Amino acid sequence: MKRFGFVFLMLSGLFFSAGTLVGKDPALDSIGQMRVKLIYGTDGDASVAGEIAKKLSEEDQKALGKIKSIQFKSYRLLGQDESAILRGYENWASPLEPSTEILVSFQPVKRVGKKKLEVLLAYWQGKRKIFSFDPTMSVGKTLYMVGPKWRNGRLILALTMEKLEVEKK
C-alpha cells in the first residue's frame, strides 16, 4: 500500500510538471501590432539631423500636414520600430535602434469595442521614464507625441496601432 502511494505521488508530480511545460502563457498572445516612428520636425534646416535622418513618406507628410497643432516646415524620419502587442506584457519599441536614447513602452489595458484598445503608454528618455499616458487607440489612427527639443527642432513620436486581432471567444 505504501509503495502504491509512493508511485502515485511520483506520477502526480510527473503529470504536474508535464502540465507546467505544456501550458502556454496566454499573456504571450499577440493581439495586435504597433508601429512607432520617430520624426524630426523643424522650421529651420532639416539637414542638421544628420545622416540618420531619412525623407518622410508622402503619406506621413500628408497626415502630419492635416494636424493643426503640429506645424513644422520640414520633417525627417529618424527611425522606426514595429512591435507586437502582447496581451499581458509590457511591450517596447526602440525607434532609434541600436540607440536606446528614446524608448516607448506600451501595455494593453482593455479593449473598447472591436477596433479600439486602451493602452498604458510610457515615454522613456535617457533610460528614464518621463511620463505615462493611457489613451484609447484606434486601429489605423496615430497618436503623435511632440517631445523634446533637438537641433533647433522637435522630436515627434508617431504611434500607430496597425492591427488589432479579433478577440477569440
Added chain:
Amino acid sequence: MKKEQYEELMVKFVDGELSASEREQFLSMMAEDEKLAAEVDEMVSVSRMLSEEIVSSQEPPYPDFFNSQLMRKVDLDMEARTPVKRAKRWWSGLKWAWVPAGALALVMAFFAGNKLGSTNPQGSGIAGGGSSGRGEASAVYFAVESVQAEVIPDSGGNIVIKVEGLNPIRDEIDFVTVSSEEDLPAGFVEAKVREFR
C-alpha cells in the same frame, strides 16, 4: 496365576464380560478358594449398590439449550485459536473506484501544472469590451515634475499630445552612437530576453 490376572478376571466377572469357558474356570477357582469367593461377593455387592444409586446415562435438562451453549463455547474456542482477522475498513468496499479516482487525480495534476505554467507574471491580460468612460485621451502621469502635457484630440481620430518642459536632447547626440546598456529599463531588458526565447 498371577495376582494381576486374578484381579482382571475378577473385574470382568463382576461386569459380566467373561466368556462361558472363562466364567466356568473362574467359578471353579472360587469354589476352591474361599478368600477369592468372599472378595468377589464383596465386589459384586458394591457394584450392584453403585448401579442402583447412579443412573448410567441421563439426558441433560433442556437439551437444545445445552447443545447451543456447547456449540457457542466451541466456536469461541476456535475463534480464539485462529489468527486475528483485520477489521474491515469502510473504503475496502470501494476498491473498484481506485483506478478511475487515480486517473482523475493525475489529470487534475496535469491541468494544475498547465494552469500554473500559463500564469502571467505581469497580470492575466486585458479584459474585453466595455468603455473606459474617460474619453480616448486620458490622464497623463508624470515621473518628472517639470513636465507638462497638453492632450489635443484631432478631428481625424488621431491624438496629439504636446509635452513641454522636457530636457532638450543635447545636439551632440546623433542617435547613431550606441549607448551603454548597463542602465537600461528592466522591462526593456526583459522584453529583449523574451524575444530571444
